[in-house]
Amino acid sequence: MDSALIPEGVKRCPTWKFLLALAIAGAVLLWGVVAMLMVWFKGLNQTNMNDYYGFALWIWADLAFIALGGGAFFTGLLRYIFGIKELKNIINYAVLIGFICYSSALLILAIDIGQPLRGWFIFWHANVHSMLTEVAFCLSCYFAVLCIEYLPLVLENRQLDKVPFFHNLSHNMHETMAVFAATGAFLSFFHQGSLGGVAGVLFGRPFAFRTGINIWPWTFFLFTWSAAAYGPCFTLFITWLTEKITGKKLVKDNVVELLAKIAGWMIITYVVAKIIDTVYWATVTAPSLGFKWTFFYSDNPLYGKWILLTEIVLCGIVPGLLLIFGPTRRNPAARVIALLLGVLGVSLNRWVMVLQVMAVPVMSFDKWVLYYPSWQEVATTLLPVAYGVILILISYRYLPIFPQEPELNPIAPYTPANGAEATAGGQAGDESETEAVGQAAPAGA
Amino acid sequence: MKQEQTQHRPKRYGMVIDLDKCTGCGSCMVACMAENNVSFKKDESDKLLSITWMRVYKITNGKPFPDTDICYIPRPCQHCAGQHEGHSPCVSVCPATATDYSRETGIVSQIYTRCFGCRYCMAACPYHARYFNWWDPVWPDGMEKYLNPDVSPRMRGVVEKCSFCFQRYQAAKNKAYLEGRRELEEDEYQTACTQACPAGAIVFGDLNNPDHLVHKMVDPDLKHGGRPRNPEVFRLLERLGTNPKVYYKSGRQWVRKAGDNYLPGEKPGADMHKSHS
Ligand code: SF4
Ligand code: SF4
Numbered sequence: 001m002d003s004a005l006i007p008e009g010v011k012r013c014p015t016w017k018f019l020l021a022l023a024i025a026g027a028v029l030l031w032g033v034v035a036m037l038m039v040w041f042k043g044l045n046q047t048n049m050n051d052y053y054g055f056a057l058w059i060w061a062d063l064a065f066i067a068l069g070g071g072a073f074f075t076g077l078l079r080y081i082f083g084i085k086e087l088k089n090i091i092n093y094a095v096l097i098g099f100i101c102y103s104s105a106l107l108i109l110a111i112d113i114g115q116p117l118r119g120w121f122i123f124w125h126a127n128v129h130s131m132l133t134e135v136a137f138c139l140s141c142y143f144a145v146l147c148i149e150y151l152p153l154v155l156e157n158r159q160l161d162k163v164p165f166f167h168n169l170s171h172n173m174h175e176t177m178a179v180f181a182a183t184g185a186f187l188s189f190f191h192q193g194s195l196g197g198v199a200g201v202l203f204g205r206p207f208a209f210r211t212g213i214n215i216w217p218w219t220f221f222l223f224t225w226s227a228a229a230y231g232p233c234f235t236l237f238i239t240w241l242t243e244k245i246t247g248k249k250l251v252k253d254n255v256v257e258l259l260a261k262i263a264g265w266m267i268i269t270y271v272v273a274k275i276i277d278t279v280y281w282a283t284v285t286a287p288s289l290g291f292k293w294t295f296f297y298s299d300n301p302l303y304g305k306w307i308l309l310t311e312i313v314l315c316g317i318v319p320g321l322l323l324i325f326g327p328t329r330r331n332p333a334a335r336v337i338a339l340l341l342g343v344l345g346v347s348l349n350r351w352v353m354v355l356q357v358m359a360v361p362v363m364s365f366d367k368w369v370l371y372y373p374s375w376q377e378v379a380t381t382l383l384p385v386a387y388g389v390i391l392i393l394i395s396y397r398y399l400p401i402f403p404q405e406p407e408l409n410p411i412a413p414y415t416p417a418n419g420a421e422a423t424a425g426g427q428a429g430d431e432s433e434t435e436a437v438g439q440a441a442p443a444g445a
Numbered sequence: 446m447k448q449e450q451t452q453h454r455p456k457r458y459g460m461v462i463d464l465d466k467c468t469g470c471g472s473c474m475v476a477c478m479a480e481n482n483v484s485f486k487k488d489e490s491d492k493l494l495s496i497t498w499m500r501v502y503k504i505t506n507g508k509p510f511p512d513t514d515i516c517y518i519p520r521p522c523q524h525c526a527g528q529h530e531g532h533s534p535c536v537s538v539c540p541a542t543a544t545d546y547s548r549e550t551g552i553v554s555q556i557y558t559r560c561f562g563c564r565y566c567m568a569a570c571p572y573h574a575r576y577f578n579w580w581d582p583v584w585p586d587g588m589e590k591y592l593n594p595d596v597s598p599r600m601r602g603v604v605e606k607c608s609f610c611f612q613r614y615q616a617a618k619n620k621a622y623l624e625g626r627r628e629l630e631e632d633e634y635q636t637a638c639t640q641a642c643p644a645g646a647i648v649f650g651d652l653n654n655p656d657h658l659v660h661k662m663v664d665p666d667l668k669h670g671g672r673p674r675n676p677e678v679f680r681l682l683e684r685l686g687t688n689p690k691v692y693y694k695s696g697r698q699w700v701r702k703a704g705d706n707y708l709p710g711e712k713p714g715a716d717m718h719k720s721h722s
Contacts, residue, residue: 043601044562045579050493054564054577114562114577114602121541121561132540132565204534204571204685206706290684290706362571363681364703365504365518369493 005159005398009406012397013246025389032383035376039111048374053358057373058112061381063195063350065101065108066139067223068343070231072098072146073181073188078262080181089255092153092401093242094235099146100391104384106143111380131197138191145184149177157398189224196223199353206289207296208357210281218277219353225273226346229266232259233319233342240336242396248409250402257329260339264323267342271316278308296360300368303356311352315345457526457551457652457671458609459690460639461662461678462519464700466646467501469517474499476641477521480610482598484582496576498522498607499638506699516700519647521638522574522607523681523689524553526670534687535566535575544604551652551690552609560603567604571682572689575606609649610636631657652690663692679704679713 001015039046049056075094079087110116122136155161155170199208200217210217236259243250282293297305322328322338329335361367395401477483477499489495502518525533531546533553543560546553567575581601592598595612599605617634631650639649650657652665664674670688673679678694679701695701702713
């Protein structure tokens, strides 16, 4: 049905399967949209946030999405600035995932603010001393960069590419991509960092507060570093997931292993910095404010020392080492476990830096307050996930995201023998796709 | 004109609350709600959702009878000055400049029509002095007529907090201006809670003015962020460096100790000088 849109030299699932997947993701999306409208029209009373939890699930999701989307800027940096050529085979997907993560983060922010119609005040009445202002500016600019990076890919769609203007535009944009990659990396450094600064500057909250260099608390650097370390883990993890779902190899092992190795070193160096930061905070910063570090991990049902151990050891040192050592990095199972641990680790870190900060009592006569999200908060947080799935479904189907896919999954030219096999499935879509590819192949060659 | 300007010193309005006098009656909370058009809901049982610009906490010394002792701590916004005048925890983080520190009065204001409800300031305030309007305010039938015309009610989706009854300051300034005066008398500008406290536990005035009672009670060390010299006076969470302008007074050591956090074995006031260097 849609075979004319499908890239040349690749095979896609039957249209009905595609539509079914869209429908399932669409249902989740719709659920999220209902919740979003409820929040917009009825207000934030639809959430379980309260005056102790001004920041909750959404801000966590925001921070986590942005960290996970960090694969885009870091892979771009490696590919275009450090000139690691192999990564061109995964950069498209990294950009797409980044695009999804960042647009999701912006959407969540728009839901999260109490007066969404005044959202632009953050630019208009900007307080340049606020980390959130820095986040807003850099985030918006970087999102624009991601759009620019994603656009040429969209223009490479078979039909769009036929239009000479689009063809040339996309070609020229590719040529200048290094400039955008550099801009993206620069902007990312600041917004990833300022997101870390959001928590680190809170000198009224000893659990979050960090000393640092000049106006930048240590969390500023830790957040940037961790996004660069764990973002690629997410890119690789989603790539693996896509391969499993499509049943195809999409990126060659050497590319995956290279990025995994870099991520491994980044994780290990980050974890070392994180440990130094934690030790300094626990032995110097917190005590100077009258707190023993163990205080932040006791007398409450959830936040125990386990959380620190999980973050640093299980989701930091372990995946870092698994990805650094050749044998484990080359072993697909061990690699995927490492990637998943990494993704969980950075998400946990962001959780701690938002939710645990809110939970800890500061006045000596205050109490720990825990929180669980309302269904509206969960639905609006899943909304971007569903949207991401849909965007990936569409992009994967119609755009040449994985340059190595045709090579890794050669389609045999049409013969009566394999033609019979294709029609055996009884799906017109399947058949016509094979046919279309068969026709197109000589043109592409 | 020139002479008038040189006489015009900036104020640092502040408060001293005598915890040995406070009986925990809550009059200050009621007066504050009425004065400032603070909205309320039918069901106020969830205190994490109640707007209480002034909130009275109850603390105990945790000892068994007969040594049990209790204390009530009224907590308005502390109007923190921060480490350098104006670097309050909340003001420094607000991305839209919707909350501001006045160098003229030392009052931390909230601009309701500019706040877009990101709640970063709430995350920054260690005193939980900031409240979000989770709902639109709905007044019981007819109550609109009794709202204070000098205070704008707040809409859903913005943050609000104690303003030291700023409208009273404006009214007093207007009156003085009409009478050809620049300076206010001590009793011309007083907050609603101060006036409502039947025990006279709350004292309000200009900390910069040696004639004002607050100054006499606190004897603030202005070189060190207004740290109290009077050993019976303390501030909440002094060690964080928020430099509040709300002071507390108590003759009871355990009460003064509850005002801050200390490591096991540490004595109150031990490192005060360090945290402000
Ligand atoms: S008490 Fe809270 S709201 Fe008031 S000035 Fe200090 S930080 Fe801001
Ligand atoms: S909630 Fe309003 S006052 Fe508070 S930081 Fe956000 S914009 Fe500023």
